[in-house]
Amino acid sequence: MDIVGLARLQFAVTGSLHFLFVVLTLGLAPLVAIMHTRYAIGGNPLHERMTRFWGQIYVINYALGVVTGLVMEFQFGLSWSGLSHYAGDVFGAPLAMETLLAFFLESTFLGLWIFGWHRLPRGLHVACIWLVTLTAYASALFIMVANSFLQNPAGSAEMGGRLVLRDFGALFTNPTLVFALPHVLSAGLWTGGFVVMGASAYHLFRRTPEREFFTRSLRIGVLTAFIGSLFTVGFGYAQFGPVGSVQPDKFHGVIPGTALGLMITIGQLVQFAVMFVLAPLLIRDLLARWRWLHPLLMVMTPLPFVAAIAGWIVREVGRQPWLVYGKLSVADALTPGLTRADITASFAGFAGVLGLLALVDYVLIARAVRRGPGQVALGAADLPVTAEPVPAHSL
Amino acid sequence: MDIFWFLTFAVLLAGYFALEGFDIGLGVLLPVLGRSPAARDRLVGAMAPFVLANEVWLVALAGVLFGAFPVLEGQALSRLYPLVVALLLAWIVRDAGLWFRRRSGGAAWRLVWDGALCAGSAGLALSWGAILVAVARGLPASPLDAAGIAGGVALLALLAWHGRTFAAWRLQDGPGRSGRALLLSACAAAAPAVLVMAAAAAHMLGNAAPDQTLTVLSVMVVPVAPILVGAQVWVWRTFSRGALPTFF
Numbered sequence: 102m103d104i105v106g107l108a109r110l111q112f113a114v115t116g117s118l119h120f121l122f123v124v125l126t127l128g129l130a131p132l133v134a135i136m137h138t139r140y141a142i143g144g145n146p147l148h149e150r151m152t153r154f155w156g157q158i159y160v161i162n163y164a165l166g167v168v169t170g171l172v173m174e175f176q177f178g179l180s181w182s183g184l185s186h187y188a189g190d191v192f193g194a195p196l197a198m199e200t201l202l203a204f205f206l207e208s209t210f211l212g213l214w215i216f217g218w219h220r221l222p223r224g225l226h227v228a229c230i231w232l233v234t235l236t237a238y239a240s241a242l243f244i245m246v247a248n249s250f251l252q253n254p255a256g257s258a259e260m261g262g263r264l265v266l267r268d269f270g271a272l273f274t275n276p277t278l279v280f281a282l283p284h285v286l287s288a289g290l291w292t293g294g295f296v297v298m299g300a301s302a303y304h305l306f307r308r309t310p311e312r313e314f315f316t317r318s319l320r321i322g323v324l325t326a327f328i329g330s331l332f333t334v335g336f337g338y339a340q341f342g343p344v345g346s347v348q349p350d351k352f353h354g355v356i357p358g359t360a361l362g363l364m365i366t367i368g369q370l371v372q373f374a375v376m377f378v379l380a381p382l383l384i385r386d387l388l389a390r391w392r393w394l395h396p397l398l399m400v401m402t403p404l405p406f407v408a409a410i411a412g413w414i415v416r417e418v419g420r421q422p423w424l425v426y427g428k429l430s431v432a433d434a435l436t437p438g439l440t441r442a443d444i445t446a447s448f449a450g451f452a453g454v455l456g457l458l459a460l461v462d463y464v465l466i467a468r469a470v471r472r473g474p475g476q477v478a479l480g481a482a483d484l485p486v487t488a489e490p491v492p493a494h495s496l
Numbered sequence: 497m498d499i500f501w502f503l504t505f506a507v508l509l510a511g512y513f514a515l516e517g518f519d520i521g522l523g524v525l526l527p528v529l530g531r532s533p534a535a536r537d538r539l540v541g542a543m544a545p546f547v548l549a550n551e552v553w554l555v556a557l558a559g560v561l562f563g564a565f566p567v568l569e570g571q572a573l574s575r576l577y578p579l580v581v582a583l584l585l586a587w588i589v590r591d592a593g594l595w596f597r598r599r600s601g602g603a604a605w606r607l608v609w610d611g612a613l614c615a616g617s618a619g620l621a622l623s624w625g626a627i628l629v630a631v632a633r634g635l636p637a638s639p640l641d642a643a644g645i646a647g648g649v650a651l652l653a654l655l656a657w658h659g660r661t662f663a664a665w666r667l668q669d670g671p672g673r674s675g676r677a678l679l680l681s682a683c684a685a686a687a688p689a690v691l692v693m694a695a696a697a698a699h700m701l702g703n704a705a706p707d708q709t710l711t712v713l714s715v716m717v718v719p720v721a722p723i724l725v726g727a728q729v730w731v732w733r734t735f736s737r738g739a740l741p742t743f744f
């Protein structure tokens with residue numbers, strides 16, 4: 102593989118790993134926020150346990166979203182300095198806003214939420230998780246604005262061999278953005294709903310003592326997936342118009358064509374299953390009671406993740422050979438002087454470390470699910486600030 | 497306008513070292529100050545609620561570099577390629593150590609992730625030192641020479657001292673536990689970054705994005721700046737005193 106190919110592969114692998122965790126973050130954040138709000142208003146201990154249990158899953162997942170995101174953030178400058186040179190005056194703005202207006206606040210508020218149990222007044226504590234949700238969505242907005250600019254360089258003009266910003270608003274009304282953003286956000290909800298559904302099915306199938314907890318959670322999961330799937334499919338089909346008008350040949354290649362087929366097949370079949378089977382079976386909690394269905398629910402859990410990665414493959418491979426569509430090719434954007442040794446070493450490092458951590462993280466999520474709401478570390482008791490007196494005084 | 501964004505960049509860099517500096521330093525000292533698992537839990541508990549709010553200063557810094565100085569972003573990151581890759585890997589390993597160390601039971605598990613926390617922190621300090629030296633020298637072709645390594649070791653020592661001061665202040669034990677001592681070590685931790693920024697000022701100002709871009713950035717970011725500052729202040733007000741949270 103040549104150097105461009107390696108650099109592309111590095112971006113694809115780290116980007117896909119990143120999105121696997123981000124898509125769940127986007128879906129779980131509002132669910133945890135709603136659970137926490139219900140607890141704050143009604144004071145029902147079940148809602149507190151739900152907040153802490155699903156919140157812990159959210160948080161474990163978030164860790165990998167952050168570390169993979171760090172690599173994404175710096176990769177533009179490392180491998181693709183031609184992009185910042187040619188289009189940085191436009192493309193840099195939404196990325197800068199993402200870090201300052203979204204991620205900075207998201208991380209700060211999440212810290213307050215994670216460590217704020219027993220410390221913050223209840224109302225403010227709930228406000229933190231809502232702010233986390235809001236800023237996570239703002240993050241998605243700015244990143245999709247930046248990505249849509251690469252698909253269709255709206256709002257800019259070429260001057261002296263570089264793009265300059267002409268109309269900032271046009272970045273936000275980009276036709277490759279307006280349906281893609283809700284498509285991605287609803288895909289996140291669908292994914293979050295399926296994880297809650299699958300984990301609940303596991304406990305119901307195993308007949309653990311947490312029957313009520315997981316019967317309710319199953320309902321939340323299926324309803325979320327129902328709403329998410331409706332909008333995902335709706336906005337998915339809506340994308341064909343704008344994409345066809347700016348990138349007419351997008352789906353003609355083998356890879357984008359196949360990935361599109363896979364995404365639509367999964368999307369369509371699973372959406373029908375949710376709408377016509379799973380959602381109606383919520384009546385009288387039939388779904389929670391029909392134990393033979395639960396393994397099937399567990400097997401279905403990964404499907405939105407697969408569809409989401411397929412979606413990105415469509416969108417990104419379909420854009421080739423362009424980095425900025427019609428303006429700057431991927432090959433021309435490669436950092437000049439980048440050697441094969443550089444890129445091979447960094448690829449091995451990033452893919453190896455992140456891949457390993459991703460596996461560990463999934464094992465930890467599975468473990469947290471298996472241990473159930475009885476053993477949750479999030480919101481556990483604090484440690485006194487003074488050290489254990491025994492060894493200190495015996496000196 | 498370019499001066500404003502240069503100052504923002506400089507403040508973010510200095511703030512990163514003043515704040516994240518003590519997390520890095522404490523991570524490096526973890527095996528020294530925390531001989532037993534319980535002692536390490538206390539040290540990590542002291543810094544845990546601050547880490548997320550501190551490390552984002554660097555993410556914001558990268559964003560400002562890309563938004564306001566895009567040409568420099570490409571230049572600097574690609575010239576410093578091996579150092580930036582090392583920095584990122586160290587950062588990832590450090591964060592994984594923090595997030596994972598308490599997520600499973602066994603003693604061996606803890607030891608592995610405490611080791612990751614320590615090694616990642618050391619890697620962060622070393623690669624940052626080498627990067628600051630390289631920037632001060634105007635991005636030489638091979639940044640990893642004797643001067644770079646010396647810079648790394650010096651920064652490691654500086655941040656370790658800062659981390660130690662933070663631990664003494666937060667846990668209220670050991671010498672130099674006063675708030676003033678912590679302020680002093682924070683200023684010292686930020687000093688190298690400030691010097692490097694002063695050296696790079698002319699070059700950066702000459703390579704800022706055009707006014708159109710900077711205006712848009714200012715219009716979007718400045719109104720939100722009080723919230724950014726407020727959130728940081730809130731973290732300090734909430735977690736400076738009292739019992740230690742146990743999640744990390």
Ligand code: HEM
Nearest residue numbers: 281284288334337338340365368369405408409412413416
């Ligand atoms: C009938 C179902 C679906 C249709 C018609 C559909 C349609 C599309 C289209 C046309 C694109 C490409 C847009 C472009 O290239 O610019 C796309 C991208 C994408 N799809 Fe789907 N999709 C469906 C289901 C799903 C499902 C189930 C998921 C995940 C849960 C998903 C996640 C994504 C993602 C993450 C992208 C990339 C970002 C974007 O362009 O929105 N899609 N989808």
